[in-house]
Amino acid sequence: MSEKQKKATAYWKENVRYLFILLAIWFIVSYGAGILFKDALDTIRLGGFKLGFWFAQQGSIYIFVALIFVYVRLMNKLDKKYGYDE
Amino acid sequence: MSVQTWTYILVGITFSLYIGIAIWSRAGSTKEFYVAGGGVSPLANGMATAADWMSAASFISMAGIISFAGYDGSVYLMGWTGGYVLLALLLAPYLRKFGKFTVPDFIGDRYYSKTARMVAVFCALIVSFTYVAGQMQGVGLVFSRFLEVDMDTGVVIGMVIVLFYAVLGGMKGITYTQVAQYCVLIFAFMVPAIFISFQMTGNPIPQLGMGATLNDGSGVFLMDKLDGLSTELGFDEYTSGSKSMIDVFAITLALMVGTAGLPHVIVRFFTVKRVKDARKSAGWALLLIAILYTAAPAVSVFARTNLIDTVNNKPYADMPEWFSKWEITGLIKFDDKNGDGKIQYVADKNINELDVNRDIMVLANPEIADLPAWVIALVAAGSLAAALSTAAGLLLVISASVSHDLIKKVINPNISEKGELWAARGAATVAVVIAGYFGINPPGFVAAVVALAFGLAAASFFPAIVLGIFYKKMNKEGAIAGMVIGISLMLFYMLKFKFGIFDGGKEAVEGLKASWWFGISPEGFGSVAMLVNFIVSIVIMKFTPEPPENVQRIVEDIRIPSGAGEATGH
Secondary structure (H helix, E strand, C coil): CCHHHHHHHHHHHHHHHHHHHHHHHHHHHHHHHHHHCHHHHCCCEECCEEHHHHHHHHHHHHHHHHHHHHHHHHHHHHHHHCCCCC | CCHHHHHHHHHHHHHHHHHHHHHHCCCCCHHHHHHHHHCECHHHHHHHHHHHHCCHHHHHHHHHHHHHHHHHHHHHHHHHHHHHHHHHHHHHHHHHHHCCCCHHHHHHHHCCCHHHHHHHHHHHHHHHHHHHHHHHHHHHHHHHHHCCCCHHHHHHHHHHHHHHHHHHHHHHHHHHHHHHHHHHHHHHHHHHHHHHHHHHHCCCCHHHHCCCECCCCCCCEHHHHHHHHHHHCCCCCCCCCCCCHHHHHHHHHHHHHHHHHCHHHHHHHHCECCHHHHHHHHHHHHHHHHHHHHHHHHHHHHHHHHHHHHHCCCEHHHCCHHHHHHHHCCCEEECCCCCCCECCCCCCCCCCCEEECCCHHHHHHHHHCCCCHHHHHHHHHHHHHHHHHHHHHHHHHHHHHHHHHHHHHHHCCCCCHHHHHHHHHHHHHHHHHHHHHHHHCCCCCHHHHHHHHHHHHHHCHHHHHHHHHHCCCCCHHHHHHHHHHHHHHHHHHHHHHCCCHHHCCHHHHHHHHHHCHHHCCHHHHHHHHHHHHHHHHHHHHHCCCCCCHHHHHHHHHHCCCCCCCCCCCC
16 A cells, blocks of 8 residues: 555544544434433423423534534644645 | 515615626636536635525424424424534535536446436436425515515516526526525524514523523513413423424434435535535534524524413404404414304314414514514515525526536537536526426425425435445445435335325325334435435445446545545536
C-alpha cells in the first residue's frame, strides 16, 4: 500500500469513528430519551416540562444542531491533521 | 388599517422582492441553472435549504397537527430535524465531493449503469410531483382566505410567480429568492409566537414560555393546565399521546431517513464551493430550521389552550369575529346537537359539537389571540413564502431530472449547452402547469401521498447512496435490486393498508389496522422497507461480480475532502 493510500485509510478510519460516536448520541437523545425511555424520564420535571416530553419536542432538536457543529469542528481539525484542508 | 389592506401591502412587497431578485440573478449557463454556479456561501445555502425544506406543511399544518396530537406529534419534530444529522454526517460532504448536478447523476455513475440512473429518475419524479401538488394547494388556501380571491385564481397567481423566477433564474434565482423567503417566513412565524407567549406566560421566548407558569397569577404551569383540560374533555393527556411506542419509533425513523434521501434537499449541497462548506451549511440549515421547529410545539400548546378556553361551553352568539369568518370557509363547523346554544367541545363524537380543521391553528392563531392586524397579514405573507420556496426547489429537481438525466444523459448526449438550458426551462414550465392542475383539482389522496414520498425516499435513495459511499464493494446488481424491492414493498404496503386496494377499498382501511406488520402504520413502514433494501443489496452483492476498479477508485476519492473542484456536468 502506498504512503498516500495509507494516509487516506487512516483518515477514513478516524472519520468513521467520529460518525459512530456522534450517531450514538443522536440515537440516544431522540429514540432513547424521547421514545423508548420517555415514560421513565417523564417522572422527572424540568420546570413545567416532563423530561421525556421535553426531549421529544425540544431537547433532541437542540442536541441535533450541536452535533452537526461539533462534527464540523472535528472534521476541520482532522482535515488539517492529514493535510486535506483547503 | 384593516387586515385586508395590510395583507395586500405585505404580500405585494414580498412578491416584488422575489421578482426583483429573479431578474437580478438570471441563469446564463446550465451550471448556474442546476447548481447556482457552485459558489454559494454556507450561510446563504443554509438559509436557502431551510426555506426549501420548510414547506406549507411545516409552516401552516405542523403546529396544528401537534396541537391535536400532543406527544404523538413529536414524530414530525424529531423526524424532520434529525434527518439533517444523517444528511450532514453521511451524505452531504461526499456528494459534494463527487460534484455532479443531480442525485440520479450520483446513482448512475457510482453504479455504472443506465438502469440504476433510470430507477433514480423515476423515484425523483414521483417524490417531487406529489410534494409540489401539496404546495400549490397551500398557496390556494392562503390566497382564498386572506386576499379573498377564488382558490383557483390563487393557485394560478402562485404558478405565475414561481414560473417566473424558477424558469428565468434556475437554481441561482431560486437560491437567492429562498434566502429572502426564509427571512420572511421565520419573521412571520416568530412574531405571533412571541406575542402569544408573552400574553399567556409573561415570557417572550416561546420555547421557554411553553414550560412556564401562566400569567394569570394562579402559579399553574401551562402544560399542566393543558393536560388537565385535555383529560377533563375526554381527550388523551396532551403529554402522553395514543400511538404505540413501536409505531412512534418507526415513523420517526422513516421521516428522518426520508428527509436525508429527498432529492430537492440533497441537491442544495451541490451549490457550495468546498466539502467543508457543505458540512457547515448543513449545520446552518438545521439551526435555522430548529428556530421554527422548537417554536412550533410551543405554538401548538398556546393555540390548543386558547381554543379550549375560548370556545368550550361558551354561547355560540358570543363568539368573536374570526369564528364566523372561518366558518364561511368550512374549516370550522359547529352543530348545536343538544340545542342549548352553547358550544360543547369534547372527545366523545356523539356529544361533540365543534369540528376544527387542523390547518387553521396557525393561520387563525393571531386572530384567536387578538393580535394587531399587521401580524395577521404577516402570517399570510409567511405562508406564501414557505409554499413558494418549496415549490420552486421541487420544480428544479423535476426539470433537472428531465433535461439533464433523461435528455442529456440518455436520449440525446450531443445536445448543446444552450439546448439543454432551454430543455430545462421547458421542463420546468410543464411541471408548473401539471402542479397547478393538481393544486386546483386535488386528488383526494394528496395528503396520503406526501407521507408516501418520505417512505419512498427512505426505501430507495437512502440505502443506495449510503452504501455507495461507505461500502466500496457495493455493486450495481445489489443497489438496483435493493432500490426496486425497497420501493415495491413500500408501495405494496401503502396500497394495502392506506388505500385498502386488495380488500375492497377505503372502507376496509380501518379494519386492517389490526393486521399491520409488527404494528407499524403505513407512515412508519418506510423504515422497514429501508432495512429490507439494505439487506437485499448486501445479499445480492455477495453473489454477483465486484464493481470495476475505476468505480472503486471513485469511492476512495469521494472520501477525501480536498480537491472537490467545481460541480461539472461531464
